[in-house]
Amino acid sequence: MPGMEFGTLALIGLAALLAASLSFFSGFGLGTLLLPVFALFLPVPLAIAATALVHLANNLFKFGLMQRHANWPLVWRFGLPAAGAALLGASLMVWLDALPVLARYTLVGMQMEITPIQFVIGALIVAFALLEFWPRFQHMSFAPRWMPLGGVLSGFFGGLSGNQGALRTAFLLKAGLSKEAFIATGVVAAVLVDVSRLLVYGMGPISAHWAASNDWLAPVAVAVAVLCAFLGSFLGQRLLPKVTLNSVRVGVAGLMLLVGLGLMVGFL
Numbered sequence: 001m002p003g004m005e006f007g008t009l010a011l012i013g014l015a016a017l018l019a020a021s022l023s024f025f026s027g028f029g030l031g032t033l034l035l036p037v038f039a040l041f042l043p044v045p046l047a048i049a050a051t052a053l054v055h056l057a058n059n060l061f062k063f064g065l066m067q068r069h070a071n072w073p074l075v076w077r078f079g080l081p082a083a084g085a086a087l088l089g090a091s092l093m094v095w096l097d098a099l100p101v102l103a104r105y106t107l108v109g110m111q112m113e114i115t116p117i118q119f120v121i122g123a124l125i126v127a128f129a130l131l132e133f134w135p136r137f138q139h140m141s142f143a144p145r146w147m148p149l150g151g152v153l154s155g156f157f158g159g160l161s162g163n164q165g166a167l168r169t170a171f172l173l174k175a176g177l178s179k180e181a182f183i184a185t186g187v188v189a190a191v192l193v194d195v196s197r198l199l200v201y202g203m204g205p206i207s208a209h210w211a212a213s214n215d216w217l218a219p220v221a222v223a224v225a226v227l228c229a230f231l232g233s234f235l236g237q238r239l240l241p242k243v244t245l246n247s248v249r250v251g252v253a254g255l256m257l258l259v260g261l262g263l264m265v266g267f268l
Helices: 003-023 030-041 044-069 072-097 116-132 144-161 165-172 179-203 205-212 217-238 246-264
Strands: 103-107 110-114
Touching: 003 030, 003 044, 003 217, 030 044, 030 116, 030 165, 030 217, 030 246, 044 072, 044 116, 044 179, 044 217, 072 116, 072 144, 072 165, 072 179, 116 144, 116 246, 144 165, 144 179, 165 179
Parallel strands: none
Antiparallel strands: 103 110
16 A cells, blocks of 8 residues: 555544544534545545544444433434434535536646635635634533524534534533533434435435545545544543643644635645
8 A cells, every 4th residue: 555545544543533532522523623634635525425424433333332321302402403404504515516616726837726615615614613713612602492503503514514513512511411411412413413414415416426436545544534433432431531622622723724725725
């Protein structure tokens, strides 16, 4: 295996391991970190689909670990609206993928192009990265009466770009849940969103992208990321203290910002 491809898989595996570990306690989402990494090496639609597959597999693993702690009435109030909105977000992503190129330009002899899906997903990555730099957002929460709205917002952005964890955390924080119930309820809601969006991705042109690709990197990268995310979730449940790792969050947010800007201007 060429060194570059091995390095790619190592980076994806490390990102999955780190993000799955942190997501147990810090609210830092697996998809939020993994999508920009996949987007460095795969077309944006495939990066979103690959992230969704890893996210679902990891959440099913966490569900097996934590499901007895889930607050099911809250799951229905938050998770069902999230699943419905995820269908809309995923449909919008598929529609964006079918639109023509927005702009083309030449930079130092290289031909660059900006597609609508690159620009929108890049802008969302930038927006969620900037939220990580905003101290108030880390402590933001909403009253329980807003749970259905929180589900809609979290599900829609989850379906569109995979960025759902930050919003889900903000709306579940004031639900009066124990640590275990908070984690488990969020996991069940995330599973509902992942199933919904993968149904849309599978029926749309994303599946055609995948089928037309002869590159082995995408399926192998998904498998590596799933295994590393399982290990990260296992370690996160047992070893990480209940803290928000601010230095890690800020560092990763900076990298997300660069990747998002790169997508918006057609570098990636």
